Amino acid sequence: MNNTAPIGFFDSGVGGTSIWKEVVQLLPNENSIYLADSRNAPYGEKSPNEIIALSRKNTEKLIEMGAKLIVVACNTATTNAIDFLRSSYPVPFIGIEPALKPAATNSIGKSIGILATKGTLSSELFAKTSGLYASNIHIIEVVGEGLVKLIEEGKKDSSEMETLLRNLLAPMLKAEIDYLVLGCSHYPYLTPKLKEILPESVKIIDSGEAVARQTKRILEKFDLFNISGQVSKHKLFSNSNSEVLANLVGEALNPSIEVSYLEF
Numbered sequence: 001m002n003n004t005a006p007i008g009f010f011d012s013g014v015g016g017t018s019i020w021k022e023v024v025q026l027l028p029n030e031n032s033i034y035l036a037d038s039r040n041a042p043y044g045e046k047s048p049n050e051i052i053a054l055s056r057k058n059t060e061k062l063i064e065m066g067a068k069l070i071v072v073a074c075n076t077a078t079t080n081a082i083d084f085l086r087s088s089y090p091v092p093f094i095g096i097e098p099a100l101k102p103a104a105t106n107s108i109g110k111s112i113g114i115l116a117t118k119g120t121l122s123s124e125l126f127a128k129t130s131g132l133y134a135s136n137i138h139i140i141e142v143v144g145e146g147l148v149k150l151i152e153e154g155k156k157d158s159s160e161m162e163t164l165l166r167n168l169l170a171p172m173l174k175a176e177i178d179y180l181v182l183g184c185s186h187y188p189y190l191t192p193k194l195k196e197i198l199p200e201s202v203k204i205i206d207s208g209e210a211v212a213r214q215t216k217r218i219l220e221k222f223d224l225f226n227i228s229g230q231v232s233k234h235k236l237f238s239n240s241n242s243e244v245l246a247n248l249v250g251e252a253l254n255p256s257i258e259v260s261y262l263e264f
Contacts, residue, residue, distance in 0.1 A: 001068045004228045006031040006235070007215065008067025008091075010058035013041035013152050014238070014245045015186025016073025019096060021249070022208035023071065023215050024234065029226045030219075031233050033065050034073075035264060038240035042148035043076040044117020044184070051119060055081035059089055061264045068224050071215060072096060075116060075184050075207075079123035092218050097125060098183035099205045104134040106203075107179050111138040113172035116183025118143045126183075140172045144184060151186045154244045162193060169197055182206040189248070237262035 007030050009020050014036050024032060035058050037043075043051050055077045062070055071094045072078045072085070078095035086093050098120065103112045112134070120126055121141050130139065147168075150161050172180065180202055182188055188206045195204070219225050226232070236259045238245045246259040 001222075001224060002066075003068070003224055004031065004226050004230070005066050005068035006033045008033050008035075008062035008065070008070040009073045010035040010037060010055075010062060010070070010077070011074040011185055012043035012054070012076065013038040013148065013186065014248050015148065015151060015184060015189065017236070017245070017248050018188040018206070019071060019073040019185050019208050019211050022212040026212040026216060027219070029232055031226065032235070033062060033067060034234070034236040035061060035262075036236065036238040036240075036245050037264075038152055038238050038245075041152050042117060043074060044119035044143075044148070046119065048080045048119075048123075051077055051080040052084050055085060056088070057264070059085055063089065063091060067091060069094070069215070069218060069222075071211065073185050073211075076119035076123075079120050079125040082125075092222060094211060094214050094218060096185060096207045096211050097129060098181045099207050099210065100129050100181060101133040103179035103181045103205055104137045107137060109176060109178045110136065111140070111175050111177050112179040112181060113140045113142065113169075113175070113177040114181040114183050115142050115144045115168065115187060117148070118145070120183050138175065140175050140177060142168050142171065144168060144187065147190065148184065148186050151189055152240075152244065154247065156189050157193070161190070162197075165190065165193055166197055169194075173198070178202055180204045232256055234258070237264070239264050
């Protein structure tokens with residue numbers, strides 16, 4: 001494997017760029033390719049077989065484009081397809097799942113909220129993680145129906161988004177949670193809105209930093225660090241409207257970032 005080969009990322013749209021940003025920040029020498037499968041967003045409302053098929057399609061495209069490692073920057077795809085991907089393809093995979101363990105471990109009131117997709121909350125992997133780390137914790141699970149759609153439409157700061165979030169968070173506020181776990185890679189983009197609605201005492205956590213650290217560990221394990229000294233390049237593709245993707249990653253502010261449309 002060529003060490004200068006890019007790290008590959010895929011998500012059911014633009015949300016996984018929240019993960020991509022953490023990895024790029026921690027590993028500035030690495031090249032990257034990102035696939036935003038916005039045409040099929042959200043994955044969280046699809047069946048496990050559909051999610052596996054889409055994950056397979058994205059994986060094969062990234063391998064075709066030369067990815068040396070693949071970050072499944074989507075909670076739903078990870079919880080439903082990561083085992084299949086690891087057993088089917090030769091590249092290392094890094095998944096993302098809700099940060100239940102730190103929330104459950106550190107919660108003082110033993111009441112935490114998790115905002116995620118239906119596909120993540122109903123998965124076997126999520127049930128296993130909950131059983132391991134949160135058996136003595138009151139978890140308020142809320143399906144964030146409609147959130148991904150609004151983010152994909154570039155409406156993360158809209159009044160429509162605020163109204164939807166207030167409705168979704170109502171049961172968590174009633175339960176007096178002290179941690180909110182963001183169980184979808186789109187949701188970190190809603191953190192400013194969430195902080196406006198939730199009490200200051202509620203800590204909001206996602207998986208971005210943990211995924212970046214794990215990516216670094218895997219690169220080290222397989223001796224895949226890019227040590228060429230060349231300026232890193234980042235190519236991000238959308239199979240729908242690439243404008244929202246470009247706005248989120250700041251294409252205009254960074255000449256090393258290219259965002260474009262791609263059929264996949």
